[in-house]
Amino acid sequence: MICTKCGQENPDEAYACARCGRKLQSARRAGPETGGEEDGGRPAFRPFRPFEEEPSPLGKYFESLAYACILAAGITAGIIYGVFWPIYVLGGIVGLVAWLRRI
Ligand SMILES: [Zn+2]
DSSP states (O other): OBOTTTOOBOOTTOSBOTTTOOBHHHHHHHSGGGHHHHHHHHHHHGGGOTTOSOOOHHHHHHHHHHHHHHHHHHHHHHHHHTOOHHHHHHHHHHHHHHHHTTO
């Protein structure tokens, strides 16, 4: 295989590059030729990342804005009705959801 760092031709079974010493096995795993290998490892990660369906930062911005609106509405309602304890509950819930979604 060809070293991804220096381009040196190495035997396929070589663990590291003969010229620069770069580990060839890890390079092979990261290479585009072994897409099947990577696909085999990926689905195991997916169930643990249910919140990354929306990679757009703009979507996250609007989402955090929505949480801020919910929080503001709750505070306003609390002030209007003279009840303040729901603000702390709402703040806790919104803060937890925002933290879970890593905003
Ligand atoms: Zn090399």
